[in-house]
Amino acid sequence: MCEDGFFDYLRGIDCSDVEVYAIPEGTVVFPKVPLLRIEGPVAVVQLLETPFVNLINFASLVTTNAARHRFVAGKSKTLLEFGLRRAQGPDGGVSASKYCYIGGFDATSNVAAGRLFGIPLRGTHSHAFVSSYMSFDEIADKALRTKDGSSTCEDFVSLVQKWLNKIKWSNSFRGIFSETNQSELAAFTSYALAFPDNFLALVDTYDVIRSGIPNFCAVALALSDLGYKAVGIRLDSGDLAYLSCETRKLFCSIEKEYELSYFGKMSITASNDLNEETLDALNKQGHEVDAYGIGTYLVTCYAQAALGVVFKLVEINNQPRIKLSEDVSKVSIPCKKRIYRLYGKETYPLVDIITGENEPPPKVGERILCRHPFQESKRAYVVPQHVEELLRCYCAGSSDKKQETLPPLKDIRDRCIKQLEQMRRDHMRRLNPTPYKVSVSAKLYDFIHFLWLNEAPVGELQ
Amino acid sequence: MCEDGFFDYLRGIDCSDVEVYAIPEGTVVFPKVPLLRIEGPVAVVQLLETPFVNLINFASLVTTNAARHRFVAGKSKTLLEFGLRRAQGPDGGVSASKYCYIGGFDATSNVAAGRLFGIPLRGTHSHAFVSSYMSFDEIADKALRTKDGSSTCEDFVSLVQKWLNKIKWSNSFRGIFSETNQSELAAFTSYALAFPDNFLALVDTYDVIRSGIPNFCAVALALSDLGYKAVGIRLDSGDLAYLSCETRKLFCSIEKEYELSYFGKMSITASNDLNEETLDALNKQGHEVDAYGIGTYLVTCYAQAALGVVFKLVEINNQPRIKLSEDVSKVSIPCKKRIYRLYGKETYPLVDIITGENEPPPKVGERILCRHPFQESKRAYVVPQHVEELLRCYCAGSSDKKQETLPPLKDIRDRCIKQLEQMRRDHMRRLNPTPYKVSVSAKLYDFIHFLWLNEAPVGELQ
Numbered sequence: 001m002c003e004d005g006f007f008d009y010l011r012g013i014d015c016s017d018v019e020v021y022a023i024p025e026g027t028v029v030f031p032k033v034p035l036l037r038i039e040g041p042v043a044v045v046q047l048l049e050t051p052f053v054n055l056i057n058f059a060s061l062v063t064t065n066a067a068r069h070r071f072v073a074g075k076s077k078t079l080l081e082f083g084l085r086r087a088q089g090p091d092g093g094v095s096a097s098k099y100c101y102i103g104g105f106d107a108t109s110n111v112a113a114g115r116l117f118g119i120p121l122r123g124t125h126s127h128a129f130v131s132s133y134m135s136f137d138e139i140a141d142k143a144l145r146t147k148d149g150s151s152t153c154e155d156f157v158s159l160v161q162k163w164l165n166k167i168k169w170s171n172s173f174r175g176i177f178s179e180t181n182q183s184e185l186a187a188f189t190s191y192a193l194a195f196p197d198n199f200l201a202l203v204d205t206y207d208v209i210r211s212g213i214p215n216f217c218a219v220a221l222a223l224s225d226l227g228y229k230a231v232g233i234r235l236d237s238g239d240l241a242y243l244s245c246e247t248r249k250l251f252c253s254i255e256k257e258y259e260l261s262y263f264g265k266m267s268i269t270a271s272n273d274l275n276e277e278t279l280d281a282l283n284k285q286g287h288e289v290d291a292y293g294i295g296t297y298l299v300t301c302y303a304q305a306a307l308g309v310v311f312k313l314v315e316i317n318n319q320p321r322i323k324l325s326e327d328v329s330k331v332s333i334p335c336k337k338r339i340y341r342l343y344g345k346e347t348y349p350l351v352d353i354i355t356g357e358n359e360p361p362p363k364v365g366e367r368i369l370c371r372h373p374f375q376e377s378k379r380a381y382v383v384p385q386h387v388e389e390l391l392r393c394y395c396a397g398s399s400d401k402k403q404e405t406l407p408p409l410k411d412i413r414d415r416c417i418k419q420l421e422q423m424r425r426d427h428m429r430r431l432n433p434t435p436y437k438v439s440v441s442a443k444l445y446d447f448i449h450f451l452w453l454n455e456a457p458v459g460e461l462q
Numbered sequence: 463m464c465e466d467g468f469f470d471y472l473r474g475i476d477c478s479d480v481e482v483y484a485i486p487e488g489t490v491v492f493p494k495v496p497l498l499r500i501e502g503p504v505a506v507v508q509l510l511e512t513p514f515v516n517l518i519n520f521a522s523l524v525t526t527n528a529a530r531h532r533f534v535a536g537k538s539k540t541l542l543e544f545g546l547r548r549a550q551g552p553d554g555g556v557s558a559s560k561y562c563y564i565g566g567f568d569a570t571s572n573v574a575a576g577r578l579f580g581i582p583l584r585g586t587h588s589h590a591f592v593s594s595y596m597s598f599d600e601i602a603d604k605a606l607r608t609k610d611g612s613s614t615c616e617d618f619v620s621l622v623q624k625w626l627n628k629i630k631w632s633n634s635f636r637g638i639f640s641e642t643n644q645s646e647l648a649a650f651t652s653y654a655l656a657f658p659d660n661f662l663a664l665v666d667t668y669d670v671i672r673s674g675i676p677n678f679c680a681v682a683l684a685l686s687d688l689g690y691k692a693v694g695i696r697l698d699s700g701d702l703a704y705l706s707c708e709t710r711k712l713f714c715s716i717e718k719e720y721e722l723s724y725f726g727k728m729s730i731t732a733s734n735d736l737n738e739e740t741l742d743a744l745n746k747q748g749h750e751v752d753a754y755g756i757g758t759y760l761v762t763c764y765a766q767a768a769l770g771v772v773f774k775l776v777e778i779n780n781q782p783r784i785k786l787s788e789d790v791s792k793v794s795i796p797c798k799k800r801i802y803r804l805y806g807k808e809t810y811p812l813v814d815i816i817t818g819e820n821e822p823p824p825k826v827g828e829r830i831l832c833r834h835p836f837q838e839s840k841r842a843y844v845v846p847q848h849v850e851e852l853l854r855c856y857c858a859g860s861s862d863k864k865q866e867t868l869p870p871l872k873d874i875r876d877r878c879i880k881q882l883e884q885m886r887r888d889h890m891r892r893l894n895p896t897p898y899k900v901s902v903s904a905k906l907y908d909f910i911h912f913l914w915l916n917e918a919p920v921g922e923l924q
Contacts, residue, residue: 053547085515091553128775131783300767313590
């Protein structure tokens with residue numbers, strides 16, 4: 001074990017001299033670009049390695065994963081994060097909810113995250129809520145006031161039963177069901193009595209088409225009599241493409257049969273182990289889903305469960321440092337650096353360029369050579385029309401630099417969505433995207449390779 | 463958003479009537495066996511669904527993943543958990559460290575987890591520590607007392623340099639290096655001055671064979687002159703099988719050349735994106751690694767990033783409840799239940815059997831019919847020689863039941879390791895293991911299928 005003195009040392013650590021430069025949260029970033037630049041006393045900054053890498057890796061990964069799901073689902077769909085139960089403990093779940101929201105999700109079912117960060121909360125009742133009911137006898141208070149408050153229906157339960165009998169012989173449901181599950185109907189009725197303005201029912205506890213949908217429609221039609229509009233249903237199992245299309249057909253048929261203009265457009269939410277691939281497959285097959293609840297594959301980042309962000313010493317006492325490796329992708333780029341994003345005439349970014357701290361910045365309208373950091377032959381001249389410096393000071397330490405303020409979560413989310421929309425389409429392809437180019441200045445290129453030769457030990461061939 | 467009143471309600475929730483029955487932590491468990499049985503007021507217990515599932519899913523998954531890594535690595539290797547930087551935030555990392563220890567890891571590099579749970583702490587210095595040094599000039603205090611305290615070497619740095627020159631022309635290193643990286647040598651020397659009893663060096667910052675190993679050996683031999691034994695090295699890149707074998711050869715050669723009996727047996731730790739497959743490949747190829755540091759693939763459970771534990775209502779007001787699904791694996795087993803693990807004459811368990819709460823328990827020496835919960839034809843008679851009831855009371859609520867006490871973490875870990883060792887070997891195969899059988903009593907079988915027929919709505923074929 002550690003000596004106790006080490007914990008005392010940790011407790012007493014003074015971070016007041018540490019400067020933090022970071023790319024604003026919600027920015028699209030690429031491999032090799034430093035996300036943070038930390039300056040400060042070497043012992044303190046080395047102890048910060050693990051906390052910083054811990055805080056950045058999962059946050060960046062799950063935001064990216066959320067953005068990928070949004071990209072496949074399309075802008076018009078509502079995306080709900082349902083992942084708390086699969087996250088790495090309560091805190092893992094809260095991080096997941098926060099960063100999925102930044103990545104473009106609309107809401108979370110994680111009530112704590114909603115409370116902490118003001119993320120919109122959405123969810124439905126559980127299967128257990130449905131199966132906790134046995135019959136209508138459990139509903140004590142059967143009265144419901146009409147939406148306009150003008151009168152009260154004393155027996156909403158009878159109204160629901162009347163509607164169920166009516167639709168059983170309707171054109172819409174002819175031959176679809178003989179008897180629906182009565183405990184499910186009791187649960188839906190009870191839920192509607194409590195939330196007449198927010199009636200969204202989970203319809204797959206027993207059988208979607210033979211029980212869940214007719215029971216839902218009976219309650220929704222009873223609500224309609226009292227001036228309320230039901231919200232819709234959630235499907236949590238089975239063939240979501242087929243079931244959503246069948247449900248939509250029934251909703252539209254009822255709209256027509258009973259002249260209820262909103263009925264066909266009610267919301268259909270789908271869940272059940274959804275991921276990028278299943279969303280893509282649903283799109284290809286055709287479906288009638290309006291909203292997706294996504295959990296497991298989203299928060300665990302199932303398709304790629306880890307991001308490999310690392311923290312490297314690049315300069316000490318004004319001396320550049322390099323970490324070599326047999327694997328070129330693991331060689332670090334030395335020196336205190338600046339990063340610029342260069343834009344052309346279009347709105348999308350062309351290339352990122354990394355320079356030494358004291359090099360003159362790229363100038364609008366002036367040609368600049370952008371070099372691949374490790375491959376000599378890869379280089380291009382760029383004439384930027386707009387130059388954006390990426391690293392900003394978020395913690396000035398004991399320097400007198402101006403500190404950026406942290407924007408509200410909503411603004412970070414807006415930035416993220418906007419940045420993704422600005423990217424050139426071929427960088428955004430799901431299969432074989434064109435890699436976005438990250439370059440170094442000519443001066444930095446020469447310096448990297450000078451150091452590399454200098455630091456790498458020379459062997460003797462036997 | 464939620465109404466504020468809901469948060470007030472959550473704050474005021476009274477869990478004093480909730481009873482929790484659980485399988486002791488560290489027990490080997492199988493699909494379909496309930497890990498917990500919760501009893502209490504329906505509203506409170508429904509709100510506990512997400513917290514319980516959140517707390518159980520990742521903990522069980524990562525413990526299993528750790529146990530799988532231990533199984534492949536073998537009992538004799540030291541396993542170090544290095545995953546904090548890839549976990550879902552600080553709390554995710556602490557959970558990962560705790561449960562990897564239960565699953566059979568020996569230590570963690572997560573200092574907070576060590577402090578919180580008494581898990582042994584192990585780690586090495588970082589690459590940044592190596593590259594933070596430029597030269598010997600940075601070492602202010604060069605004196606080191608001998609291990610026995612009898613005298614002081616006033617210039618340990620010169621002693622290291624003397625040894626480096628000596629081994630350069632030794633039989634062991636002939637032709638291997640001409641010059642090693644001097645900042646690396648300064649870093650190793652400085653580390654040895656601070657921790658002469660715990661000198662374990664990360665040797666791949668520049669070049670393992672040409673720089674890291676000779677530098678390490680020079681420092682280790684200088685330490686040896688003063689009576690200290692170096693611990694060993696860590697490899698964090700490159701071909702770990704090859705590099706570990708080459709390193710071992712050099713260590714053994716030095717042992718012989720300088721008559722230092724411990725030198726050949728020094729510890730070689732390997733890290734760098736290790737997982738079950740790479741451990742298996744290393745075993746097949748042959749290697750000289752004594753300890754593995756495993757991070758990313760361990761804590762993110764990369765091979766299967768989520769476990770699908772769910773929480774179902776099975777009984778309310780003494781009435782059994784069932785959740786149906788088109789997918790048989792999602793049909794819940796109704797009723798308040800007991801679970802027994804049946805053992806035969808050997809020490810390994812034969813089968814788990816789930817019964818209704820009030821059925822007589824299986825008896826030693828008495829034949830009992832074990833049925834597959836859903837397939838009518840699958841059944842077997844078992845005559846148990848030992849019967850273990852799995853669910854124990856950990857929270858008695860307002861009942862007068864005796865509560866189990868929670869054992870220390872070390873005991874949970876011992877239980878887990880012992881249970882895994884007891885399993886029949888064919889259940890433990892990595893490829894196509896024989897599934898362990900989980901059964902229900904004849905009475906429960908009949909009841910499940912009676913309820914299923916009763917609850918499932920009947921359709922009409924068109």
